[in-house]
Amino acid sequence: MNILILSFAEEEFAEAVDYYNEQCPGLGYEFAAEVRRAFDRIKVFPAAWPLFSKSTRRCLLNRFPYGVLYRADRNAIRVGAIMHLDRDPKNWYLRSGKF
Numbered sequence: 001m002n003i004l005i006l007s008f009a010e011e012e013f014a015e016a017v018d019y020y021n022e023q024c025p026g027l028g029y030e031f032a033a034e035v036r037r038a039f040d041r042i043k044v045f046p047a048a049w050p051l052f053s054k055s056t057r058r059c060l061l062n063r064f065p066y067g068v069l070y071r072a073d074r075n076a077i078r079v080g081a082i083m084h085l086d087r088d089p090k091n092w093y094l095r096s097g098k099f
Contacts, residue, residue, distance in 0.1 A: 046072035056096040
């Protein structure tokens with residue numbers, strides 16, 4: 001199954017990689033690897049994480065305080081957010097309705 005990352009999720013991802021690399025050289029790349037591992041888990045078990053809204057799920061990263069908000073259907077997994085867990089919960093719910 002293909003993973004499609006929507007543009008605003010790609011921007012969040014790139015910003016987080018840059019932020020972590022500024023904090024400690026190479027840490028952003030470790031963050032990116034953790035996101036890729038989350039994508040791999042989602043591909044294999046798309047229904048493993050609890051519903052976040054009616055049609056979206058949130059997979060939490062293991063090492064970083066981020067979650068991947070996604071929707072899965074027969075054709076693809078659409079990632080609508082790679083968001084820090086301290087963000088206002090309203091942002092998560094607003095985002096879940098946009099993809």
